[in-house]
Amino acid sequence: MLMADAVHIALAGNPNAGKTTLFNYLTGARQHVGNYPGVTVEKKEGFYLHEGQGFRIVDLPGTYSLTAYSVEELVARDYLVNEQPDVVVNIVDASNLERNLYLSCQFLELGVPLVIALNMIDVAEKRGIRIDTEKLSRLTGVPVMPIVARTGKGVEELLGTVQAVSRADARPQTLIRYGVDIDEALRELVPIIEEYKLLAETYPASWTALKILENDEQIVAKVMLENMVVGQRLIDRSAVLARHLQDTLEAYPETVIADHRYGFVRSILR
Ligand SMILES: Nc1nc2c(ncn2[C@@H]2O[C@H](COP(=O)(O)OP(=O)(O)OP(=O)(O)O)[C@@H](O)[C@H]2O)c(=O)[nH]1
Ligand SMILES: [Mg+2]
Structure with a gap:
């Protein structure tokens, strides 16, 4: 079998x-797992062969968000956009759904091919938490597969779905709305980003626009490097929005955006 045939999953x-528990289960590796967060700081790579299909698996550091504020977040997000895995498997703690889905929103925004693996189903069940996976799948627009990474329960089915998604080559569309002011700014920024093909190789225009409004330093710098004149136009428009939100809500754009992500999550969990 050629390595080129392997499905590349993150x-x-x-x-x-x-x-890391799922990574170890699949690759036979003995990477350290811990009861405290932040154990994995670097990405680890392994290989798994399943019914004649190879999987190249990358274990990324855990993050609560995909901003540019921490090393872990930058490692995870740069990996996703630079290495472009065939499928991103979003490991979600089923016993802590609201917080975990906040990050899922950001994978949806990034438009990466996504499968949600609902992990720790055993813990959730013990606590009496029941999750309607079909509804969750319908409302997020991506497949949702329940697993117990510790025992391997559901992992076969998860890999089958991952394989199908890698063949389909479909990118999810984000269904998240951010309120009238931000949505309006996005509607103005996106066509400009598209017209000048800013960061077009790596990011969807809607994501780049959102990051400019969030004042994400890394993305703003990349945009300026590509086209200073157009970049300045986008920054100026973003500043108008920021002032408006400050005047009307006394809030920063990134706070309003985060609030709307949580609103989306809550609407899903209702
Ligand atoms: N009961 C149960 N425990 C699990 C399951 N999966 C993982 N765990 C436990 O959850 C804890 C954290 O697991 P890790 O695999 O280290 O989590 P991680 O996502 O790699 O964490 P970071 O590297 O910090 O991002 C460990 O104690 C695991 O044994 C599961 O399906 N059921
Ligand atoms: Mg880990």
Whole structure:
């Protein structure tokens, strides 16, 4: 079998969600797992062969967000956009759904091919938490597969779905709305980013626009490097939004954006 045929998957999710546990289960590796978050700081790579299909698996550090504020977040997000895995498997702690889905929102925004692995189903069941996986799948627009990484329960089915998604080559569309002011700014920024093909190789225009409004230093710098004149136009528009939100809500754009992600999550969990 050629390595080129392997499905390239990245395990991503919150700290302590069970990424390394699944990685170890699949690759036979003995990477350290811990009861405290932030155990994995570097990415680890392994290989898994399943019914004639090879999987190249990357275990990413856990993050709560995909901003540019911490090394872990930058490692995870740069890996996803630079290495472009065939499928991102978002390991979600089923016993802590609201917090975990906040990060899932950001994978949806990034538009990466996504499968949600609902891990720690055993813990959730013990606590009497029942999750409607079909509803969750319908509302997020991506497959949701329940697993217990510690025992391997559901992992076969998860890999089958991962394989199908890698063949389909489909990218999820984000269904998240951020309120009238931000949505309006996005509607203005996106066509400009598209017209000048800013960061077009790596990021969807809607994501780049959102990051400019969030004042994400890394993305703003990349945009300026590509086109200073257009970049300045986008920054100026973003500043108008920031002032408006400050005047009307006394809030920063990134706070309003985060609030709307949580709103989306809550609407899903209702
Ligand atoms: N009961 C149960 N425990 C699990 C399951 N999966 C993982 N764990 C436990 O959860 C804890 C955290 O697991 P890790 O695999 O280290 O989590 P991680 O996502 O790699 O964490 P970071 O590297 O910090 O991002 C460990 O104590 C695991 O044994 C599961 O399905 N059920
Ligand atoms: Mg880990």
